[in-house]
Ligand SMILES: O=c1ccn([C@@H]2O[C@H](COP(=O)(O)OP(=O)(O)O[C@H]3O[C@@H](CO)[C@H](O)[C@H]3O)[C@@H](O)[C@H]2O)c(=O)[nH]1
């Protein structure tokens with residue numbers, strides 16, 4: 392037990408750590424100094440009859456497929472089986488403001504000085520400091536110690552905007568797709584870049600779920616990791632799908648009512664349960680530090696089988712996301728997401744019938760999210776109805 396004068400770990404009671412696993416949780420021993428004060432939500436994938444041992448001393452809740460089916464009933468169909476996408480169930484059942492998700496083959500990395508990297512602490516700093524999506528700061532994150540806004544950076548934009556997502560990176564095994572893994576089987580990432588960047592507005596990015604944190608109250612309902620894995624024609628695009636939707640969902644382009652003739656930029660953000668589209672404020676997404684040490688290269692041939700449709704379809708998906716805009720009535724994350732599901736069905740259904748199923752799952756996800764996370768003052772009932 393830490394002495395009472397010891398500083399409390401940042402966001403100790405406001406953050407859950409979500410871990411998808413089809414293996415074991417031995418990796419937690421290495422993370423114990425950093426993770427032990429926090430609550431874990433373990434999503435056990437695969438055979439629910441298998442017992443996953445959680446190392447002593449961790450405060451956790453563990454859900455297997457039987458639990459997911461029991462809690463969500465028919466809506467459980469939107470949670471992937473036999474794919475790391477199952478992790479998003481943990482986002483839904485959490486009651487905390489922040490989420491950190493990490494894979495079970497990711498370990499504590501060392502910085503160039505040889506010091507263990509507390510990835511969780513860095514993610515929290517990233518989320519608690521603003522982002523700068525509207526104007527690029529060439530000296531990287533201006534809010535870090537030892538950095539600032541450079542000359543020519545507009546003072547009107549230096550307040551920055553709330554950060555919704557913190558995307559960490561990986562030393563050793565990088566998150567390459569199967570073709571790249573196949574041609575570069577021995578490549579390891581040994582390059583530690585001491586930088587945190589805000590991803591500019593209107594720019595999509597390939598979000599990896601291996602080492603990721605986000606503000607659940609700002610963007611949680613958009614963090615659906617899609618319908619992947621068992622029974623689906625695609626896998627290992629779970630985090631990519633969520634990243635595209637989330638980045639788009641961060642900016643609800645208001646196509647109506649321009650005030651001064653310019654396009655209003657609006658987002659759906661939650662302020663104290665009030666949902667506000669705010670002009671000129673977006674939600675920031677940061678990438679860069681912290682690094683984790685990724686130890687396991689999954690099998691590139693197995694990955695190729697899972698990914699090939701994603702590699703093919705993404706050439707149509709990216710233009711879809713780049714050209715999508717949301718109506719001004721979409722004034723909550725849930726409404727943004729449901730509008731997006733409509734457009735997925737209308738515009739991607741012709742790419743492949745799978746996208747009709749995915750659009751349905753997106754709607755089911757929001758229904759399940761609202762079932763488990765009723766607005767304050769309402770009580771969720773088993774069938775998802777809201778009891779006042
Ligand atoms: O069927 C499954 C497979 C895996 N898991 C758990 O998910 C994570 C990631 O698994 P793994 O380390 O095998 O996969 P990678 O290729 O290294 O991961 C990258 O690809 C993404 C897949 O979408 C993933 O997010 C990336 O990090 C581990 O915790 C497995 O135990 C699972 O639950 N079910």
Ligand SMILES: [Mn+2]
Nearest residue numbers: 494496687689
């Ligand atoms: Mn891995």
